[in-house]
Amino acid sequence: MEFGLTEEHQQIRDEVRRFAENEIVPNAEEYDTAETFPHDIVDEAAEMGLVGASIPIEYGGAGYSTLESVIIAEELFSHDPGIALSIMACSFGTEAIREFGTEDQKERFLEPVAAGEKISGAAISEPDTGSDVSSVSTRAEKDGDEWVINGTKMWITNGSVGDFFVVLCETDPDAEGRYNGFSQLVVEADRDGFSSEKITGKMGIRASDTAELVLDDVRVPEENLIGTRDAAFMQQMYFFDETRTGVAAQGLGIAKGALEASLDYAQEREQFGKSISEFQAIQHKLADMATKTEAARNLTYKAAWNVDQGNDITKLASMAKEYASRVAVDVADEAVQIHGGAGYVNDFPVERFYRDSKITQIYEGTTEIQKNIIARELLD
Numbered sequence: 001m002e003f004g005l006t007e008e009h010q011q012i013r014d015e016v017r018r019f020a021e022n023e024i025v026p027n028a029e030e031y032d033t034a035e036t037f038p039h040d041i042v043d044e045a046a047e048m049g050l051v052g053a054s055i056p057i058e059y060g061g062a063g064y065s066t067l068e069s070v071i072i073a074e075e076l077f078s079h080d081p082g083i084a085l086s087i088m089a090c091s092f093g094t095e096a097i098r099e100f101g102t103e104d105q106k107e108r109f110l111e112p113v114a115a116g117e118k119i120s121g122a123a124i125s126e127p128d129t130g131s132d133v134s135s136v137s138t139r140a141e142k143d144g145d146e147w148v149i150n151g152t153k154m155w156i157t158n159g160s161v162g163d164f165f166v167v168l169c170e171t172d173p174d175a176e177g178r179y180n181g182f183s184q185l186v187v188e189a190d191r192d193g194f195s196s197e198k199i200t201g202k203m204g205i206r207a208s209d210t211a212e213l214v215l216d217d218v219r220v221p222e223e224n225l226i227g228t229r230d231a232a233f234m235q236q237m238y239f240f241d242e243t244r245t246g247v248a249a250q251g252l253g254i255a256k257g258a259l260e261a262s263l264d265y266a267q268e269r270e271q272f273g274k275s276i277s278e279f280q281a282i283q284h285k286l287a288d289m290a291t292k293t294e295a296a297r298n299l300t301y302k303a304a305w306n307v308d309q310g311n312d313i314t315k316l317a318s319m320a321k322e323y324a325s326r327v328a329v330d331v332a333d334e335a336v337q338i339h340g341g342a343g344y345v346n347d348f349p350v351e352r353f354y355r356d357s358k359i360t361q362i363y364e365g366t367t368e369i370q371k372n373i374i375a376r377e378l379l380d
C-alpha cells in the first residue's frame, strides 16, 4: 500500500498553488462581489493547461488522470471556490464527447475547449427536474437530418458564458423502462431559438456563471448526437464515479483552505493577553478540522485512484462526495467561529468559504441522494 504522492504530483500541486496565490487570491473578493465570470483568469489558467485538464493530449488537453485533476481541484478550491469552479467547469459536459463522441465531435468540441477558446456546459436539470433526472422533459424530435429541441434547463453552470452545451433530452417518450429514451445532444449557444438568462444572487460560488437556458425549436444536425440514441443514461452513469469524485475534491479544497486560514488567524489573534491558539477550545477545533480534512482527503484520493484503475466504485464515489462536502461545510463553519466577528465580514476568506461550501452538498447529486446510493449498494 502506497499513500504518498509522486514527485510529479507534488510539482503539479506547487505550480497550481503558485498560480492560485498570484492570480486568484488578489482578485477573489472582487469577482465574488460583482458576480462576474473571471474571463481573464480563466484565459491564464487555460495557458497553464488547467482548463480541460482531463481532455486527452491528442485533442490539445493536458490529459491529466483523475487523481491529478483532484490534486488541481483541491489546490484551486482551497484558494477561492468561485474562481476555481469557473476554471474547472470550462469543460463541463465534454466527458461525454471524450468517451462517446465521434472523431469529428472531438475535433470540433474538445480542441477549442482545451485551447481556452470555447467554454462548454452540461445541461441536465430543469425547473421541475433535479434529483429525479428521469423526469427530464426537454424534448428532441427528429426532422429529416436534424433534431428539433424544445425545453428549459435550469441552474446551468456557464449558462450565459458558454459556447456549447451537452443537453440531456427525451428522444423516445414511449421507451420502456424509466431510464430509456433519453439522448445527449450538443447545442451551440449561437443556434436560432437558444437563449439564456443569468441567475444572480447566489449564496456562494458567485464568480461562477449560472443560468437558465431556453430552447425554443432549436435545430441541431444529426452529427451533434453524442454516442447512442436513447442511451444517455447508460452513458452518463459511466462518468458518475469521476464527476462525484471531482466534487469531493472541491469540498476537500474548501476544507483545506478554511483550515489553513484558521491556523494563521488563531496564531495572530490575541485575547486575554495571549494568542487564541493557546486556548484548548480553539486547539480542539483546529484538531477536529484537520482530522476531518485528512479523512476527506483519504476518501477522495482513494476514489480518484480507483477511477484511474478503471474500477467500478459507485459506493466509494458517493461516500467521498457526501463526506467531503459535509466536511467542507463543517470546517468552514468552525473557521468562521475561530475568526469571531472578523469571520462574519469579507475581510477574510472564511466568510466566502462558509457561503461557497454549501453548493458541494447540492450539485452532482445532493447529500440525500448520495446516502440513498450508499444504502442501496450496502443492502444490494
Ligand SMILES: Cc1cc2nc3c(=O)[nH]c(=O)nc-3n(C[C@H](O)[C@H](O)[C@H](O)COP(=O)(O)OP(=O)(O)OC[C@H]3O[C@@H](n4cnc5c(N)ncnc54)[C@H](O)[C@@H]3O)c2cc1C
Residues within 6 Å of the ligand: 092, 121, 122, 123, 124, 125, 129, 130, 131, 132, 154, 155, 156, 157, 158, 202, 210, 359, 362, 363, 364, 365, 366, 367, 368, 369, 372
Ligand atoms: C450553483 C448551481 C450550479 C449547478 N450547475 C448545474 C449544471 O451545470 N448542470 C445541471 O444540469 N444542473 C446543475 N445544477 C443543478 C443541481 O444539480 C440540482 O440543484 C440538484 O441536482 C438538486 O436538484 P433540485 O435543486 O431540483 O432539488 P430537488 O431534487 O428538488 O431536491 C430538494 C430536496 O429534496 C431531497 N430529495 C429529492 N429526492 C430525494 C429522494 N429520493 N430521497 C431523499 N431526498 C430527496 C434533496 O436531497 C433536497 O434536499 C446546479 C445547481 C446549482 C445551485
